[in-house]
Amino acid sequence: MSHGKLWGGRFNESVSDAMEALSRSVHFDWRLAPYDLRGSIAHAHILESAGLLSPAESKSIVAELNLMITQFHDGVLLPQSSDEDVHGALERLLVERLGEVGGKLRAGRSRNDQVATDFRLFLRDAAAHVVLQLSTLADAFIVQAEKHMHATAPGFTHLQHAQPVSLGHEIAKHAHALLRDIDRLQDWDKRAAYSPLGAGALAGSALELDPKRSALELGFTDAIANSIDAVSDRDFAAEAAFIFALIGVHLSRIGEEWCLYASKEFGWVNLSDAYSTGSSIMPQKKNPDVAELARGKSGRLIGNMVSILTMLKGLPFAYNRDLQEDKEPLFDSLDTLTVLLPAITGMVHTSTFNVEVIAASAPTGYSLATEVADWLVVRGMPFRSAHEVAGACVRQCEVLGIDLDELSDAQLVEIHPMLTPEVRLVLRVDGAIAGRSRFGGTAPAAVSVQIAALKSETSRTRAWAESKLAASL
Numbered sequence: 001m002s003h004g005k006l007w008g009g010r011f012n013e014s015v016s017d018a019m020e021a022l023s024r025s026v027h028f029d030w031r032l033a034p035y036d037l038r039g040s041i042a043h044a045h046i047l048e049s050a051g052l053l054s055p056a057e058s059k060s061i062v063a064e065l066n067l068m069i070t071q072f073h074d075g076v077l078l079p080q081s082s083d084e085d086v087h088g089a090l091e092r093l094l095v096e097r098l099g100e101v102g103g104k105l106r107a108g109r110s111r112n113d114q115v116a117t118d119f120r121l122f123l124r125d126a127a128a129h130v131v132l133q134l135s136t137l138a139d140a141f142i143v144q145a146e147k148h149m150h151a152t153a154p155g156f157t158h159l160q161h162a163q164p165v166s167l168g169h170e171i172a173k174h175a176h177a178l179l180r181d182i183d184r185l186q187d188w189d190k191r192a193a194y195s196p197l198g199a200g201a202l203a204g205s206a207l208e209l210d211p212k213r214s215a216l217e218l219g220f221t222d223a224i225a226n227s228i229d230a231v232s233d234r235d236f237a238a239e240a241a242f243i244f245a246l247i248g249v250h251l252s253r254i255g256e257e258w259c260l261y262a263s264k265e266f267g268w269v270n271l272s273d274a275y276s277t278g279s280s281i282m283p284q285k286k287n288p289d290v291a292e293l294a295r296g297k298s299g300r301l302i303g304n305m306v307s308i309l310t311m312l313k314g315l316p317f318a319y320n321r322d323l324q325e326d327k328e329p330l331f332d333s334l335d336t337l338t339v340l341l342p343a344i345t346g347m348v349h350t351s352t353f354n355v356e357v358i359a360a361s362a363p364t365g366y367s368l369a370t371e372v373a374d375w376l377v378v379r380g381m382p383f384r385s386a387h388e389v390a391g392a393c394v395r396q397c398e399v400l401g402i403d404l405d406e407l408s409d410a411q412l413v414e415i416h417p418m419l420t421p422e423v424r425l426v427l428r429v430d431g432a433i434a435g436r437s438r439f440g441g442t443a444p445a446a447v448s449v450q451i452a453a454l455k456s457e458t459s460r461t462r463a464w465a466e467s468k469l470a471a472s473l
Contacts, residue, residue, distance in 0.1 A: 026079045028328055029086045033077070035121040036086055036114060037069045039197055040094075042214040043109055046198075050208040052108070057101050064097055086118070087111050108205040109197065112231040112319040116196035119327065121218065123240050124192055125472050126334050127185045131465040133341040134182050134247070135458045138175040140349040142454050145172035149447040151355040152362040152429050161365025164429045165442040167358060172447065175454050177250045182461045184243045189468075192236040195220040199230035202318035219471060231319045234312055237326045241305040244333040248301030251344055255294030258347065262288045267357050272350035275343065290347040297336050304329035362429045366394045368404050371426040371435075376418055389416045 015023070041062050048058035068090070071077035083089035094102035149168030154161045195218060198204065198211025204227040211223035224230035261269035271288055279285035307329045311322055369390045376386035392415050397404055405427040412419035426432060437443035440450070 023084060025085045025324055025327075026083045026089055028331065029115075030079055030089070031331065032086050032115075032118040032122055032327075033072050033090060034069050035118040035125075036090055037065050037072070038121065038218060039114060039117045039214075040090070040105055041065050042217040043197065044105060045217065046209050046211075046214050047105070047107060049210065049213070050108075052207065053104060057104065060098060060101065061094070061105060064094060064102075068093065085111070085115075087114050108200065108207040108209050110199075110201040110231075112201050113196045113199040113227075115323075116199075116231055116233070117218070120192050120194075120196070120220075120236060121472075123236065123330065124189055124219075125469065127189060127192075127240065128465040128468040128472075130244075130247070130334070130337055130341075131182050131185055131461055132469075133337070133345070134178050134185075135462045135465065137341055137345040137348065138178040138182075138454070138458045140345050141171055141175040141178070142451060142458065144348065144351070144353070145169070145175070145447070145454075146451050148353060148355065149444045149451065151353070152359045152433060154358075154362045154365065154367055155442070161361075161367045163370055164362040164367050164432050166433055166444055166447050167353065167355065168444070168451070169442040169447045172450060172454065174250070174254055175458075177253075178247075179454070179457055179461070181243065181247045181250060184246070186461070186464060188236070188239050188243060190221075191239070193219075193221040194224045195222070196224050196230035196233075198223060199227035202228050202231050228318045232315065232317070232323070234308070234323060234326050237330060238305070238308050238312060241308045241330055241333060244330075244337060245298075245301045245305040247337065248298035248333075251294040251340060252298035254344060254348075255288075255291035258291035258351070259288050259295075261351075262286075262291070268354055270352040270354065271347065272352075275347040275350055288347075290343045294340060294344055297340055300336050301333050304333045359429070363403060363405070366397060366404055368427050368429070368432055369394050371432045372404070372419075372423060375423055375426045376416075379418060381418060389419070392416070393419075 044053060044058050044061045044065070047053040048055060053061070068077055077093070079086070079089035080092075083092065091102065091106065094105065096102075145168040147168070148171060149166050151167035153165055153167040153170050155163045155165035155170065195211065195215035197214050197218070198209055215221070215223040224233070258269065258271075260266050262271050271286065273286075275290050276286045277289045278287065308326055311325045315322055372393055373383060373386040373390040376389060377383050381389070393404060393407065393412070396411065396415060397407065400406075405424065407415075409421050412421075412423060426435070434443050434445075437445050439446065
């Protein structure tokens with residue numbers, strides 16, 4: 001048998017160096033080792049129950065596999081250059097330690113069902129870690145939102161002033177996007193919770209094994225019902241890649257806003273020195289690098305999703321070696337999120353908002369025009385007409401070079417007789433914001449309800465992730 005490989009009995013010649021280099025995956029799939037070892041423990045148990053391992057053999061194998069898990073986490077369990085992949089490396093190590101009894105573990109399984117099982121286990125744990133990080137980032141937004149729910153800000157559409165809003169309401173929107181990402185990961189986990197172990201190469205096993213038992217032992221909901229689907233399905237990988245890409249898009253949008261906030265033109269936010277960098281030539285610079293890297297790294301996350309979908313799109317029948325290419329893109333996406341999420345969390349948490357500057361710009365750009373239209377609607381005017389009247393007010397202000405609240409009583413009545421002095425009650429930012437107190441609105445009272453719900457949700461999602469990880473490695 002080829003050293004460090006799980007095949008080779010029918011070959012007369014050694015593989016070429018070029019083939020060896022192309023085929024080798026242990027340099028990146030080694031991180032699956034603890035999951036492969038967990039799967040091997042579950043497999044040993046069903047081999048014992050089928051009478052294919054004696055109790056003594058099973059006990060010896062399981063004890064050594066548990067020791068190898070500990071040694072992996074201690075950094076002392078390592079592959080050799082001759083190992084082709086994580087599966088071959090771990091079998092070689094087991095046989096070296098236990099002798100031929102270690103080779104009995106291969107009965108009834110294939111690298112095809114092993115790797116599919118390992119990858120599902122790995123991604124389910126990884127998703128729980130991402131949920132924890134997203135919950136922490138959402139909490140940072142919630143803290144800032146609660147702190148600034150009574151501060152006023154201009155709301156934007158098309159990057160133009162639209163209507164005044166609570167600054168806390170503006171900030172809290174990001175927490176909702178992150179919680180949707182968490183919800184997707186939790187929903188994804190339900191579909192990923194089915195075990196391929198026992199499918200063999202593609203046809204199942206002729207041995208008296210129980211895939212459902214090993215599935216439950218590994219924390220899956222059940223075994224996959226079709227052995228061919230079990231080894232060839234990578235929907236779970238593609239879907240995870242999509243969710244990570246969408247997280248990247250949300251982080252990129254956060255980064256773009258923070259770049260604008262920190263600019264001299266906006267002047268909304270002062271960034272902490274701990275989450276900024278300087279210039280090698282301009283001593284005065286304080287650059288929003290975390291925000292910029294959030295935008296930039298989103299491209300990697302999107303690209304990794306495209307890579308997996310492209311790899312999958314033409315695969316026929318059951319397992320194909322192309323599927324080896326499923327792991328590196330997702331490893332990269334997870335590594336990217338692992339370094340990006342804590343940095344963005346720190347940036348958001350330590351940002352100082354210049355509330356006076358922000359409040360001063362809230363009424364500019366004729367952002368109270370909608371309040372005039374709504375005021376007229378309450379007094380019986382059709383909104384179509386009210387919209388025209390409010391627009392006429394804006395047009396007059398542009399001619400005179402003044403804001404809406406600077407129109408005189410005479411000028412207002414001249415625009416329309418219904419524009420009596422009482423309209424000035426809505427030509428105030430605080431009044432405009434306070435009036436939008438319905439569910440989902442920007443009034444502080446509504447924002448307070450929103451924040452309470454967000455706190456409850458992030459507490460729930462954190463508990464979900466912690467329980468998942470506690471039950472794993």
